[in-house]
Amino acid sequence: xxxxDCRNMACPLPVVTVKRALEGAGGESIRVLLDDxxxxxxxxxxxxxxxxxxxxxxxxxxxxxxxxxxxxxxAEDAANPRKSGPAVILVASDRLGDGPEELGRLLMKxxxxxxxxxxxxxxxxxxxxxxxxxxxxxSELLGALEQLGNRGVEILSCGVCLDxxxxxxxxxxxxxxxxxxxxDALLTSGEVIRP
Amino acid sequence: xxxxxxxxxxxxxxxxxxxxxxxxxxxxxxxxLIPAPRSISADCGLAIRYAPEERLLVEKAMAxxxxxxxxxxxxxxxxxxxxxxLGTGG
Numbered sequence: 001x002x003x004x005d006c007r008n009m010a011c012p013l014p015v016v017t018v019k020r021a022l023e024g025a026g027g028e029s030i031r032v033l034l035d036d037x038x039x040x041x042x043x044x045x046x047x048x049x050x051x052x053x054x055x056x057x058x059x060x061x062x063x064x065x066x067x068x069x070x071x072x073x074x075a076e077d078a079a080n081p082r083k084s085g086p087a088v089i090l091v092a093s094d095r096l097g098d099g100p101e102e103l104g105r106l107l108m109k110x111x112x113x114x115x116x117x118x119x120x121x122x123x124x125x126x127x128x129x130x131x132x133x134x135x136x137x138x139s140e141l142l143g144a145l146e147q148l149g150n151r152g153v154e155i156l157s158c159g160v161c162l163d164x165x166x167x168x169x170x171x172x173x174x175x176x177x178x179x180x181x182x183x184d185a186l187l188t189s190g191e192v193i194r195p
Numbered sequence: 196x197x198x199x200x201x202x203x204x205x206x207x208x209x210x211x212x213x214x215x216x217x218x219x220x221x222x223x224x225x226x227x228l229i230p231a232p233r234s235i236s237a238d239c240g241l242a243i244r245y246a247p248e249e250r251l252l253v254e255k256a257m258a259x260x261x262x263x264x265x266x267x268x269x270x271x272x273x274x275x276x277x278x279x280x281l282g283t284g285g
Contacts, residue, residue, distance in 0.1 A: 102213065110229070114230055
């Protein structure tokens with residue numbers, strides 16, 4: 001069984017690392033070493049949310065979790081080939097809809113906050129164009145996006161867009177990405193949702 | 196999005212809640228406008244979330260600008276408890 005050491009990692013890195021390891025493990029179980037507190041809680045919540053079975057031991061000054069290889073989410077995707085592959089959300093604007101700006105901003109904000117209440121979360125959210133205004137300093141969505149990040153949703157903002165709005169140094173949640181990654185994700189994902 | 200002890204002032208008119216948000220922000224109060232949780236609002240209600248330590252200033256501001264909510268709830272554990280007092284605005 002593969003063991004991965006996620007000790008001394010700041011959130012959301014433990015969840016992201018575990019997620020990638022499970023995706024690459026092809027159904028095999030993995031053993032994860034974690035610090036107590038948020039890393040352990042977030043990984044347990046993430047794994048349980050995907051239907052994985054988790055068992056726990058105390059080890060080496062922290063915790064070792066053994067995560068059983070096949071989650072119910074994966075089993076469901078395997079049975080439903082149309083939906084195979086993770087769901088991706090493309091936020092291409094800081095507004096949802098073509099009406100008044102004020103309403104559009106409110107709707108997009110509400111949509112992203114409401115994701116926290118849903119059972120099924122997307123695998124990744126890409127922010128492009130004015131969407132990057134939502135992941136940078138001053139956005140009211142930083143708390144919500146951080147929480148999504150802690151639950152295994154990757155928050156990715158387009159580098160060109162950050163540069164255009166001169167906010168590259170103001171990215172406050174998630175990471176910078178590029179058009180190659182975005183295009184690849186759009187073409188290989190199970191579902192692409194553009195609110 | 197809502198922590199134990201946080202307060203939610205629920206409005207059922209989007210125009211009033213947007214005005215209230217603007218007014219409270221103009222006064223520098225740390226509030227956030229969020230969708231009202233489903234357990235306390237059937238349709239697309241909106242709520243202004245504020246911390247208990249802001250209560251006096253926020254509710255005073257709402258009263259002074261005549262932008263009162265329909266109801267105010269406080270989060271206790273996993274539940275929302277309706278508060279008496281300010282309310283029946285909209």
